[in-house]
Amino acid sequence: MKNGQLITIKELVKDYPVGKGYFRALEDINLTIGEGEFAGLVGPSGSGKTTLLNIVGSLDVPTKGEVNVLGQSIGSLNARQSANLRNHSLGFIFQTYNLLPVYNVFENVELPLLLLKMEKDKRRELVDQALEWVGLQDKRKSRPAQLSGGECQRVSIARAMVKSPKIVLADEPTANLDAKNSHNILQTMEKLNQELKTTFIFATHDDKVIQYLHRKISLDDGRVVNDEQIIKE
Amino acid sequence: MITFIIKGLIRDHHRSLFPIIMVTIGVFITVFFQAFMGGFLTDMIDSTARFSSGHVKIMSRAYAENSDQVPNDLALTGVNELMTKLKQEYPDMTWVKRIQFGGLLDIPDENGETRSQATVAGLGVDLLSPGSTEIKTMNIAKSVKSGRMPQSPCEVLVSNDMAQRLGINLGESATLISSSMYGSLAISNFTVVGTIHFGIEMMDRGAMIVDVADIQQVLNMENAAGEILGYLPDGVYNDEKSQMIANKFNQKYADSVDEFAPVMGTLKEISNLSDYLDLANNMAATIAFIFVIIMSIVLWNAGLLGGLRRYGEVGVRLAIGEHKRHIYLSLIYESICIGLVGTVIGTALGLTAGYFMQKYGLDFSSTMKNINMMIPLVFKAKITPVTFYIGFFPGLLSTTLGTALAGIGIYKRQTASLFKELET
Numbered sequence: 001m002k003n004g005q006l007i008t009i010k011e012l013v014k015d016y017p018v019g020k021g022y023f024r025a026l027e028d029i030n031l032t033i034g035e036g037e038f039a040g041l042v043g044p045s046g047s048g049k050t051t052l053l054n055i056v057g058s059l060d061v062p063t064k065g066e067v068n069v070l071g072q073s074i075g076s077l078n079a080r081q082s083a084n085l086r087n088h089s090l091g092f093i094f095q096t097y098n099l100l101p102v103y104n105v106f107e108n109v110e111l112p113l114l115l116l117k118m119e120k121d122k123r124r125e126l127v128d129q130a131l132e133w134v135g136l137q138d139k140r141k142s143r144p145a146q147l148s149g150g151e152c153q154r155v156s157i158a159r160a161m162v163k164s165p166k167i168v169l170a171d172e173p174t175a176n177l178d179a180k181n182s183h184n185i186l187q188t189m190e191k192l193n194q195e196l197k198t199t200f201i202f203a204t205h206d207d208k209v210i211q212y213l214h215r216k217i218s219l220d221d222g223r224v225v226n227d228e229q230i231i232k233e
Numbered sequence: 234m235i236t237f238i239i240k241g242l243i244r245d246h247h248r249s250l251f252p253i254i255m256v257t258i259g260v261f262i263t264v265f266f267q268a269f270m271g272g273f274l275t276d277m278i279d280s281t282a283r284f285s286s287g288h289v290k291i292m293s294r295a296y297a298e299n300s301d302q303v304p305n306d307l308a309l310t311g312v313n314e315l316m317t318k319l320k321q322e323y324p325d326m327t328w329v330k331r332i333q334f335g336g337l338l339d340i341p342d343e344n345g346e347t348r349s350q351a352t353v354a355g356l357g358v359d360l361l362s363p364g365s366t367e368i369k370t371m372n373i374a375k376s377v378k379s380g381r382m383p384q385s386p387c388e389v390l391v392s393n394d395m396a397q398r399l400g401i402n403l404g405e406s407a408t409l410i411s412s413s414m415y416g417s418l419a420i421s422n423f424t425v426v427g428t429i430h431f432g433i434e435m436m437d438r439g440a441m442i443v444d445v446a447d448i449q450q451v452l453n454m455e456n457a458a459g460e461i462l463g464y465l466p467d468g469v470y471n472d473e474k475s476q477m478i479a480n481k482f483n484q485k486y487a488d489s490v491d492e493f494a495p496v497m498g499t500l501k502e503i504s505n506l507s508d509y510l511d512l513a514n515n516m517a518a519t520i521a522f523i524f525v526i527i528m529s530i531v532l533w534n535a536g537l538l539g540g541l542r543r544y545g546e547v548g549v550r551l552a553i554g555e556h557k558r559h560i561y562l563s564l565i566y567e568s569i570c571i572g573l574v575g576t577v578i579g580t581a582l583g584l585t586a587g588y589f590m591q592k593y594g595l596d597f598s599s600t601m602k603n604i605n606m607m608i609p610l611v612f613k614a615k616i617t618p619v620t621f622y623i624g625f626f627p628g629l630l631s632t633t634l635g636t637a638l639a640g641i642g643i644y645k646r647q648t649a650s651l652f653k654e655l656e657t
Binding site (some may be wrong): 003057060079080082083084085086087088090091092094098100102103107110111112114115159 | 237247548553556
């Protein structure tokens with residue numbers, strides 16, 4: 001990692017086998033993403049946003065090129081090392097929240113810390129802190145079925161943030177939310193980005209998300225067609 | 234993490250209740266069936282030993298070859314000397330002589346003319362000697378339905394069914410017409426002092442129980458007997474031990490060419506119960522194995538269905554960095570918890586049902602009117618130490634095996650498609 005660069009991508013190519021040939025999902029991607037960025041991968045469906053998010057999130061490997069996340073080369077990690085990277089340093093926010101329905105809010109947020117084998121008192125402290133960040137202290141005993149969509153996504157953010165990861169990856173986080181809840185969620189994430197210097201990377205084509213981005217990386221047909229910093233007033 | 238898993242299990246009934254019910258039912262059937270079959274086979278073996286074969290039986294070679302005809306003309310002679318030797322050589326064992334005989338039982342009217350008559354399958358046992366073990370072995374005293382036990386020579390018991398059929402009143406005289414050891418006609422009068430009901434159809438159909446000394450006299454069998462039965466000290470048949478005793482005994486007469494030389498056989502050899510005995514010995518393992526296979530398949534399918542329900546959960550856990558092996562093991566832990574709970578409940582239910590079956594039994598007497606086997610008419614279960622733990626094999630093994638098979642899918646799951654899968 002140089003000069004606060006958390007992610008370095010050089011000449012990335014990703015192919016998927018299709019029949020006897022292959023489909024090129026990403027081609028010649030070169031990017032660097034630094035600490036505390038609030039960046040978005042923007043583009044239409046099939047442009048390669050989620051594929052790129054997958055590779056950065058160590059859920060998939062590049063076909064060619066080099067992807068370095070937090071000093072680790074994604075292509076050379078085995079399954080266990082990939083899982084360790086995700087477990088310790090990456091947070092994920094999904095479009096459909098994916099909370100575990102039989103566990104309450106506290107327990108859902110606590111899960112990543114259990115995997116880190118953290119002490120009970122420390123876990124409690126961190127979960128309470130994460131719930132405070134997203135404003136859900138009073139819902140800690142509620143089950144996901146008792147929450148609104150916006151609240152569920154805030155729990156999902158708390159789950160991603162509770163272990164204070166360096167990078168949070170969010171795939172279409174507002175796709176299932178109405179405008180008001182979308183803004184609430186995005187404001188929450190923006191606040192966490194500013195206060196904790198956590199890097200957020202979105203995959204989105206939602207204008208509501210795009211207006212919050214500080215950096216917009218546009219993809220089309222698997223290539224970066226534009227990469228612009230957005231100056232906020 | 235264990236607490237986390239248990240919380241999930243308790244709250245998610247689909248994950249716990251259905252599998253627990255499955256395991257409980259399977260374990261209940263296993264435990265109850267083992268107790269029932271164990272009891273049935275033990276009763277049958279025990280009845281055969283007590284009434285017919287002993288744990289080992291000595292006959293003459295010629296008698297043994299035709300034993301189904303009960304040929305008393307080929308009976309063992311010199312039995313008193315032989316029994317003395319046996320008691321010296323095997324002091325812990327119980328040795329008794331018996332004479333099986335057939336004949337016609339004639340009930341006269343007040344003029345001495347035949348009022349009624351029937352064929353009888355008689356058994357001469359030691360009823361009158363002080364210290365005789367036969368009354369206890371055959372449970373004779375407790376099986377007396379009416380009247381009393383014979384207390385002096387020429388007093389007999391007849392089966393309750395036959396007494397009713399022939400209209401025999403207690404204290405009446407009955408004449409036995411049979412054939413002596415030497416083939417001549419043997420006729421003797423007895424007094425019926427009681428009726429008996431053993432609960433074994435073959436014995437209850439036309440039995441006559443007479444003191445062995447009386448029948449020796451009637452059939453000219455002084456110092457002779459059809460059979461000498463031996464019982465192991467603890468009263469429980471042990472094939473290995475019995476076989477050893479029989480081999481040792483038979484070796485002594487191996488060189489003899491006398492067809493009246495004694496030969497010893499074990500219950501397993503004599504009673505044609507070898508298959509049943511093998512079955513009884515392998516019963517626990519057989520039942521457990523069958524249920525492990527059946528329940529594993531059922532629970533494998535239940536695990537697959539559960540896996541579909543929890544597809545999202547497993548996906549999230551993989552995405553946030555839980556190792557596949559850890560998820561797989563956590564599912565195995567869950568299945569062990571489910572298996573343990575189901576097994577404990579199933580075993581408790583099986584033991585309860587087995588206990589009542591052991592105490593009261595099932596009466597099959599109406600369906601076994603003409604059966605020729607030493608089968609008790611009331612089938613009872615028998616709870617043994619095995620009954621307490623046999624359910625744990627199918628209960629734990631099948632849940633674990635079922636989950637292990639169903640959980641293999643976790644290893645096949647591609648993390649690259651998690652985002653897409655979790656967005657649907």
